[in-house]
Amino acid sequence: xxxxxxxxxxxxxxxxxxxxxxxxxxxxxxxxxxxxxxxxxxxxxxxxxxxxxxxxxxxxxxxxxxxxxxxxxxxxxxxxxxxxxxxxxxxxxxxxxxxxx
Numbered sequence: 023x024x025x026x027x028x029x030x031x032x033x034x035x036x037x038x039x040x041x042x043x044x045x046x047x048x049x050x051x052x053x054x055x056x057x058x059x060x061x062x063x064x065x066x067x068x069x070x071x072x073x074x075x076x077x078x079x080x081x082x083x084x085x086x087x088x089x090x091x092x093x094x095x096x097x098x099x100x101x102x103x104x105x106x107x108x109x110x111x112x113x114x115x116x117x118x119x120x121x122x123x
Contacts, residue, residue: 023047026054034065040072043080052083059090066091067123071102081116088119099123 024047025040035058043051058066066087076084088098101123103111111117 044077048079
């Protein structure tokens with residue numbers, strides 16, 4: 023199961039991820055993050071404090087958020103990434119693509 027919550031905090035958009043971001047939940051999450059992909063005027067923070075797992079489908083969603091946000095001159099930050107997830111980001115090279123808070 024996967025839950026997302028979008029909030030505006032300090033002029034940034036913050037998306038909270040809770041649960042497992044895998045192939046089964048990716049299509050719903052893709053819809054949930056559409057406002058972030060359409061965003062043109064805010065930095066984005068992806069809060070992963072309650073994210074338990076991310077698959078390649080989930081990484082692709084994060085990448086699509088990053089590409090659209092950078093194209094508009096803004097930043098994407100990831101915060102509260104667990105050691106297990108940090109290992110996934112390191113092994114895939116995503117650790118070099120994102121900024122971390």
